[in-house]
Amino acid sequence: GRHYQLAGASYHPKPIQRPHPPIWIGAGGEQLMLPIVARHADAWHAFGSDDSMARKSRLLDQLAEKAGRDPKAILRSASLSLSxxxxxxxxxxxxxxxxxFGYLIAEWPSEGKGRLSAFVEKVLPELAG
Structure with missing residues (x-):
């Protein structure tokens, strides 16, 4: 690399994913980043309001098609506040x-473990169903 080089180094075990580990990109920029997501990402982690994320998801579909990719091949994830x-x-x-969006990343609640436990009991079964 630019800052440090190793001669004769090996890395074991090798990643099992082929041709490479999944590429996840977290981004919201419509001009620069979403076209990169459309061309290269296996998954997109989005940020913003419900309306803006729905709009950007539709835009990503268009950009993926333009890049010759099936939009459904790009997984979508977003953060979910439990507070x-x-x-x-x-x-x-x-x-x-x-x-x-098929993946929701639950943010650790500021209220702590009790709130997380309540989420698991009261809300998660509905979301998973």
Whole structure:
């Protein structure tokens, strides 16, 4: 590399993914980053309001098609705050699912472990169903 070079070094075990590990890109920029996601990413992690993420997801579909890729081949993920009221958590999860987001990354709640346990009991079964 530019900063450090190794001669004769090997890395074991080799990654099992072929041809490479999945490429996840977290980005929201429509001019620069979404076209890169459309061409290269296996998964896209998005940020923003429900409406902006749905709009950007549709844009990503168009950009992927333009790049010769099946838009469904790009997984979509987003963060889900567990510190909001449960009805808001449910609505956000439903909006993201409707916009094509299949992965929700639960943010550690500021309220701590008890809130996480409540999420697992009260909300997660509905989302997983």
């Amino acid at each position: 909001r009221p449960w009805d808001q958590v449910r609505r956000r999860a439903a909006a993201l699912r409707a916009a094509g």
